Amino acid sequence: MFHKKKIRAPLTESDILGLKAGEEISMSGVVLTARDQAHSRLYGMIKADKALPVDLKGQVIYYCGPTPPRAAKVIGSCGPTTSGRMDRFTPLLLESGIKGMIGKGRRSKEVVESVRRCRAVYFVAPAGAGAYLNSKVLGCEVSAFEGLGPEAMYKLRIKDFPLIVAIDPEGRYIYENM
Amino acid sequence: MKVRFIDAKNIEDTVKSLCIRANTVLRPDVLEAIKDLYRREKNNTIQKDMLGILIRNAAVAQKEQMAICQDTGMVAVFIDMGTSTAIRGDNMISAVDKGVEAAYKEGCFRGSVVRDPLLRDNTGTNTPAVVHLRIVDGDGIKISVMPKGFGSENKSRMIMLEPTAGPEEIRDFCVETVKAAGPDACPPYVLGVGIGGTMEECALLAKRALIRPINVSNPELHIADLEREIKKQTDTLNIGIMGLGGISTVMGVNVEAGPTHxxxxxxxxxxxxHALRSATAVVD
Structure with a gap:
């Protein structure tokens, strides 16, 4: 299962132009986690023209608030959270350079259009399988907003992380009719 | 009346072990339902791959004592306390919260509770829990914990129907709720449905319904019929696991009904x- 097209994060436009909505891929490389509060902060900082704690160019943002690691592990359970709650912040983040997002579930019309316009990509990851996905994460360190605890931004080093393309750079969207 | 004393520490320890079990060992009825869908889903499809991942996820979680899902929830705790029971030591609520805190620390579960809904400061302990107490006959204490993830809690809904509405309108509201959740809240779903009571009692019936194993129907035949009818209708929605279509949309419907106005x-x-988590025990 799931050993399809391989892709490396962070992403460039040429990495993703051939991707098609509905396609299974496997991602390796480095992604940044961010969920509700980290999004809200990044959004506020961009709006206020403040320097960001991370360079967003080419980054893949993973909507994930992991559980803490048990001894000898780098991270705990680490599946995706619902993407729709990030919709209000996403177009600005795309305009600020992010190239990919990983989450679960539907996105707003504005996000679908923004992904197309920015030639980016939205992936969904197996939802509710955080213990299984743990084995796909090789490294984890805090990247920003440490005080947010589970909602901080973590830099995750992943290997063969299983994903499905949900919005491709042409704006094709697997949940169009839902 | 002879009073039986139970140490608050026993309540704390019971809540702790229940929280650890609920978060790391998938309920047998839920695992069996996922395996059944896996057997019936078409071969060589992403849907079947995904169901296979859920089965492996449950095995990894149990073996490594890792949370089944990173959203280890806000904990609802249901306590049935016998009338001739008295608690010695701490008060019950603080014993429950100590148990939750200890479980989330030892189990390395995520603290997902914020003290104030607007200020959003994380308590760091996953407390307070939400405690529902019933006084019942007898001299024991029975506790059920349900760590409830908010991906699906967010898609829960309530409606005040008219008294003459009948089962069809109830069914339609349930189907619309599933349709509105779509792929977002981790299907295959389980529906806990409450009918009757007052506004808050109805919501509580719905949550209690989720404790019952999903392979056990309501003992009232007209309610069991309604459960089957809701399931039949939601089966036609074709949402499927991760919203990819297929048969894995709803894997259980539990309805609890109560007196109303x-x-x-x-x-x-x-x-x-699909990661419906709960565990129950009697306090020694």
């Missing part, structure tokens, strides 16, 4: 993701 028919749907 002549002017009303409250209905609440407490939606659960």
């Amino acid at each position: 002549i002017a009303g028919l409250p209905v609440a749907v407490n939606l659960s993701c």
